[in-house]
Amino acid sequence: MAIRQRAIQAEDKQERHHAILDAAERLLMRSPERIANVAEVADEAGLAKGTVYLYFPGKEELLLAVHERNVDRFFRALIDRLAVDAPARVEDVLALTHAHMVDRPLFLPLAARCFGAMGQSVPPEAGFAFKQRMAERLSRAGAGLERHFPELTPGDGVALLRRSYALIIGLWQMSAQSAGAGCPAALAGDPSPVFNFAYPAELDRALRALWSGSVGRPLPAAGRSDGGAR
């Protein structure tokens, strides 16, 4: 039983589309250790299972769309920022990264899942199309980056962003966070901070190192001071 009426106008459909993504997102936040099945998503959205398939060709495409929406928000913010003439510093990029990726507990588990499934359960065409759109975003942001960091020669911008993204995903997968809500005792008892590190702070340090090495000069060491947030 649907909560709302029918989506007849194109914009109503957009809304439904988003409502389904929202539902999937909510479920993902509620239990990041599980990927909900289509029935649950439909239920959470107040729709019938079949209805989900009116808006998405399949489950993988739905998850990819959730992820892409988040990615898009980040890239839109980044591209906008880089379009402004005021010189952009690493600080600014890090801030956006935190706002859109790190601080949204949804982003990283989903990103990991999407890349992991990419070529397994994701239909090849869907995966390819996704990567194409991502490439478009990365290219534009990369070009913007090159405007602000003269050390970067054409192409270096995209490469740096790509590597940063890899670092973001990779570090998160190694962090204790990615273990879900499990083993709290273990976490507390782990004396070695090798994996049980504070992801946000560690990410900052790692990205700074990467960026510094990429532009070939030290970068200002930042004002963010939440170095221990977990």
Next chain:
Amino acid sequence: MAIRQRAIQAEDKQERHHAILDAAERLLMRSPERIANVAEVADEAGLAKGTVYLYFPGKEELLLAVHERNVDRFFRALIDRLAVDAPARVEDVLALTHAHMVDRPLFLPLAARCFGAMGQSVPPEAGFAFKQRMAERLSRAGAGLERHFPELTPGDGVALLRRSYALIIGLWQMSAQSAGAGCPAALAGDPSPVFNFAYPAELDRALRALWSGSVGRPLPAAGRSDGGAR
């Protein structure tokens, strides 16, 4: 059925343990885009399905063990190299990375899968134990690293390795290779190399940038020249 008798001696058990890992590895190399099911692994090992469960508590633990064995080889080689007094350069570490990770088509898909599943299907305790052992290895290698790169203060070595590992995994997940055997036409036709890059060369560049930024000075620009597509 390759092995017929019972494993009664402790060393027989070790042998069988390895035989199962070998079988899983063989299957993984044969088709890296697929994770074999337990029946296939047992079959490949010449054992019955149930027998696998005498040696491993479950499928995820088995996969993790395969991965860990590979990781261990890498870290043993790295730690050995760093134990030698002759100064180690980035070159040396990259060479080991390629030999154990990049050039073994098994390593990266499995690593991605293990980290991806880390807190999904992997039982928390198993994941935690794995990370503990990994932490041990990283710590020792990190300490060794600090001996050769004076710029690294205590703790920087582990961090650098951790970040490198993240970069290795993350970049691989973004590369077109991870898409399996899919869409060859698409790959060929993709004009943008944003994701369709040559993983080995790109990884080298990324790691160099990261290391350079981490030690705070430019690093020699390398002799490896296989910068082409894989």
Next chain:
Amino acid sequence: MAIRQRAIQAEDKQERHHAILDAAERLLMRSPERIANVAEVADEAGLAKGTVYLYFPGKEELLLAVHERNVDRFFRALIDRLAVDAPARVEDVLALTHAHMVDRPLFLPLAARCFGAMGQSVPPEAGFAFKQRMAERLSRAGAGLERHFPELTPGDGVALLRRSYALIIGLWQMSAQSAGAGCPAALAGDPSPVFNFAYPAELDRALRALWSGSVGRPLPAAGRSDGGAR
């Protein structure tokens, strides 16, 4: 969307009725191995899915109607031919059979499907009504037949037609044609022509035998000479 206005006049309705049947027929001819779903039929007819249900109580009834229209054409031709005084020979009936059933790639798959579904998915009343109308046709044609073949006593005409029809359908279901586009290699490699026979020629022979046995005398051995594979 081919038809836009509403069908208000009774004849408009007839037209639309036919338009839907035409669409279903077109789809069936395009791929005889598949039974299209309602959405496809509606689409092909340039109508909305719901509209189909204004003209047909359900999918099975629609398919039955397509079939019946074809059957009707055959029987009208047959009855017309038999109404003429010029003596009818087996040849003539076979010619009509080929023209309306064998040579129209649509007829046989649909007939098989309709009879196959007859008491499965077809609502009993619909099936019954269909059979009643068929009975009417068969009776009239049967009576006509008896006029031309004096050996046939009253009732034998219908029976012969009924048996012929059974043979037509039954043989087709056993022919390799009914296997759709599958296993071409297998077909080619099959040394035994038991099922891999040329349906049109085999049907002729079978019908001749049946008719000959029914009238109790040999029948002229025909001028059709397309005895080869179809």
Next chain:
Amino acid sequence: MAIRQRAIQAEDKQERHHAILDAAERLLMRSPERIANVAEVADEAGLAKGTVYLYFPGKEELLLAVHERNVDRFFRALIDRLAVDAPARVEDVLALTHAHMVDRPLFLPLAARCFGAMGQSVPPEAGFAFKQRMAERLSRAGAGLERHFPELTPGDGVALLRRSYALIIGLWQMSAQSAGAGCPAALAGDPSPVFNFAYPAELDRALRALWSGSVGRPLPAAGRSDGGAR
């Protein structure tokens, strides 16, 4: 929960195999208008759903196997009879036909279903293999037939059997029986016997006509006198 223990010996497996076929057959007899789903079959057999898939590659293959078992019984009896030197008459063949096909209410609906699905849901290889085995049976029986009916030239035997089979299937599909348990009122009220005929008697007459026409001489008009059953 299984009723019986495990099937470990090869013959136990055969038994299980048969038990599943029996279960499917029972369900089919209980309601010939429906094709049971795999869960029901498993349930009826006292097994878990997955167990069925240990014995059959899929649902279609299971149904085909049920059908084939029945077919096989008929052909074995026929071939045996024809192997005996005592002259075989049409009577004898008709008797076997009735015993194995007509009087077993299961045979015909299933045959219709199997042929109908042949190239739709049946996997091509399974369908092809089935037809091959059927061809083998038909060939042997056809050869035997030719021994007893000198009028038949080599090849005529198979052809006659094939046509008989087609007639059996086709006539049944046209009979009122194939409408399942539905419309009893309709059946009673149908004044026209065109479709509401007594299948067993009608089949006899039709087969006699076909055989008579095939051997080119009248055949003795039989002792079976249940000409009005049903």
Next chain:
DNA sequence: CATGAATGAGCGTTCATTCAT
């Protein structure tokens, strides 16, 4: 009348795990 968005029962199949032998 016409539309097409929404429904939801229905189903085949997989596979990690268990446990009787």
Next chain:
DNA sequence: AATGAATGAACGCTCATTCAT
């Protein structure tokens, strides 16, 4: 210890039909 038969929960997807607009 070893086996492999049995289990059964889990899940994605289709599509005929309904009904609000």
